[in-house]
Amino acid sequence: MRGIWTTDHIRQAEERLLAGTLEGALMRRAAHGVAIQAAAMLDEHAGAVAGRSAVLLVGAGNNGGDALWAGAFLRKRGVGVAAVLLAPEKAHTQGLAALKRSGGRVLSVEESPQWIASADLVVDGIVGIAARGPLRPDAAALVDHIAAPVLAVDLPSGVEPDTGAVEGPAVSANRTVTFGARKPVHVLNPERCGDVVLVDIGLSGELGEPDLFQLDVADVAAAWPMPGPSDDKYTQGVTGVAAGSATYPGAAVLASGSAVHATSGMVRYAGTSADVVRWHWPEIVATGSITDAGKVQAWVAGPGIGTGREGKDVLAAALGKGVPVCADADAITIIAHQPDVLDARDPGTPLVLTPHDGEFARLTGSPPGPDRVGAVRAAADRFNAVVLLKGHCTIVADPDGRVLVNAARGSWLATAGSGDVLSGLVGALLAAGLDPWLAAGVAADVHARAGQLGADGVPVSAAGVLAAIPDAVRQVRALKP
Numbered sequence: 001m002r003g004i005w006t007t008d009h010i011r012q013a014e015e016r017l018l019a020g021t022l023e024g025a026l027m028r029r030a031a032h033g034v035a036i037q038a039a040a041m042l043d044e045h046a047g048a049v050a051g052r053s054a055v056l057l058v059g060a061g062n063n064g065g066d067a068l069w070a071g072a073f074l075r076k077r078g079v080g081v082a083a084v085l086l087a088p089e090k091a092h093t094q095g096l097a098a099l100k101r102s103g104g105r106v107l108s109v110e111e112s113p114q115w116i117a118s119a120d121l122v123v124d125g126i127v128g129i130a131a132r133g134p135l136r137p138d139a140a141a142l143v144d145h146i147a148a149p150v151l152a153v154d155l156p157s158g159v160e161p162d163t164g165a166v167e168g169p170a171v172s173a174n175r176t177v178t179f180g181a182r183k184p185v186h187v188l189n190p191e192r193c194g195d196v197v198l199v200d201i202g203l204s205g206e207l208g209e210p211d212l213f214q215l216d217v218a219d220v221a222a223a224w225p226m227p228g229p230s231d232d233k234y235t236q237g238v239t240g241v242a243a244g245s246a247t248y249p250g251a252a253v254l255a256s257g258s259a260v261h262a263t264s265g266m267v268r269y270a271g272t273s274a275d276v277v278r279w280h281w282p283e284i285v286a287t288g289s290i291t292d293a294g295k296v297q298a299w300v301a302g303p304g305i306g307t308g309r310e311g312k313d314v315l316a317a318a319l320g321k322g323v324p325v326c327a328d329a330d331a332i333t334i335i336a337h338q339p340d341v342l343d344a345r346d347p348g349t350p351l352v353l354t355p356h357d358g359e360f361a362r363l364t365g366s367p368p369g370p371d372r373v374g375a376v377r378a379a380a381d382r383f384n385a386v387v388l389l390k391g392h393c394t395i396v397a398d399p400d401g402r403v404l405v406n407a408a409r410g411s412w413l414a415t416a417g418s419g420d421v422l423s424g425l426v427g428a429l430l431a432a433g434l435d436p437w438l439a440a441g442v443a444a445d446v447h448a449r450a451g452q453l454g455a456d457g458v459p460v461s462a463a464g465v466l467a468a469i470p471d472a473v474r475q476v477r478a479l480k481p
């Protein structure tokens with residue numbers, strides 16, 4: 001699992017590291033990493049390094065210092081380097097001296113726009129981990145002139161380092177070079193960061209426990225249930241699906257079909273769509289109600305069940321079974337409006353809630369807001385449940401405080417019924433006995449892969465995502481190192 005650290009923790013770690021390091025050494029290490037990536041980008045986008053031009057946007061702090069030192073290194077490779085100083089009196093003294101010594105120039109206010117517009121590469125050293133809020137107007141005006149690819153130092157300026165939120169003008173980078181550890185912005189707003197390159201500055205020994213996690217493909221591969229020689233259909237976990245209604249039979253077909261595709265264990269269906277479910281998935285044992293369904297190891301409850309009396313009874317029955325439950329869609333609305341339904345649950349039994357933003361607002365009384373991680377963590381604590389917040393980047397919080405961010409793979413999953421497919425995956429992994437937080441994260445990962453594979457460059461339906469689940473699992477197993 002990859003760790004991600006908040007800026008507070010990075011600062012504390014940096015302070016400990018700085019205490020035992022020669023002054024300036026860390027910055028030069030960081031800047032050297034920036035220069036290597038800048039040269040690579042010039043080569044990629046402008047066909048050469050020597051003779052090409054880079055403009056540095058330099059803010060008031062060490063982030064600007066990194067950019068200035070990187071400029072000095074680029075000069076040694078024959079790059080024409082010019083710096084725009086946003087706060088000339090506060091520009092990093094040694095970095096500025098190094099740039100000037102190397103033959104780099106400092107631009108006047110008047111000449112900056114023209115130079116920025118015609119550069120082969122722009123290096124964003126406006127602000128780093130001390131950033132608060134969007135770009136200020138002077139910086140925003142300069143950024144508007146950029147036509148070239150952008151390399152961000154540590155993070156794209158104007159994007160909140162700890163939340164990835166953009167609440168005004170901000171840089172969009174093609175690549176971001178970060179130092180020592182990934183920060184939340186890199187996983188919460190990958191679009192603004194572009195490719196993220198991590199440069200080792202010797203920080204890892206000082207970091208401590210991560211604040212966020214991201215699954216590696218190896219984690220997903222290791223967690224995905226595979227039948228062993230002594231397994232039968234029951235030992236791999238039986239998934240129960242309570243979904244669908246006369247109005248929404250499709251939700252039942254998608255959620256139960258997804259569970260069928262996820263593992264080779266057994267799937268039971270309970271609800272009013274039993275006939276249509278059997279017709280689509282003959283391998284499912286379908287009954288009319290949870291009471292008649294037989295033994296299952298985890299229930300998916302909610303997609304398409306409606307939010308009235310009957311829906312509430314279905315959810316209460318699932319929660320009362322003493323096995324893990326993934327409550328999705330209508331089940332979330334029921335919990336939001338009638339929280340007493342949760343009384344049916346033994347608090348020690350895992351519950352996974354999978355809201356999108358609207359359902360999250362209904363559930364908690366307010367939308368997730370710019371700090372999505374904080375909001376999901378609080379909801380997990382409040383409901384004593386794993387909460388998976390759907391979105392471009394899916395966030396999964398455990399009541400114990402662990403948070404996982406799932407990498408987006410395009411927007412293919414923004415299609416009707418795609419959530420039903422996700423809930424089936426979560427249910428199947430819960431039934432297989434995975435830790436509920438991991439089950440939700442692994443399901444989100446394979447769901448995103450299935451979206452990407454099912455789409456293959458053109459829009460995909462939820463049924464197409466569902467059909468691509470085996471390919472997604474195959475991909476995970478093939479990519480595992």
Ligand SMILES: NC(=O)C1=CN([C@@H]2O[C@H](COP(=O)(O)OP(=O)(O)OC[C@H]3O[C@@H](n4cnc5c(N)ncnc54)[C@H](O)[C@@H]3O)[C@@H](O)[C@H]2O)[C@@H](O)CC1
Binds near residue numbers: 031128133
């Ligand atoms: N501390 C260290 O050991 C290292 C730090 N490094 C660099 O240092 C950076 C952090 O440097 P600093 O702490 O000096 O701070 P920054 O360079 O991130 O910010 C400098 C100042 O900009 C101002 N500012 C905040 N928000 C702004 C906004 N929206 N628009 C304009 N100005 C804004 C603030 O006054 C802030 O103090 C890191 O991101 C990284 O690039 C690297 O050199 C690696 C080593």
Ligand SMILES: [K+]
Binds near residue numbers: 124127153156157
């Ligand atoms: K920056």
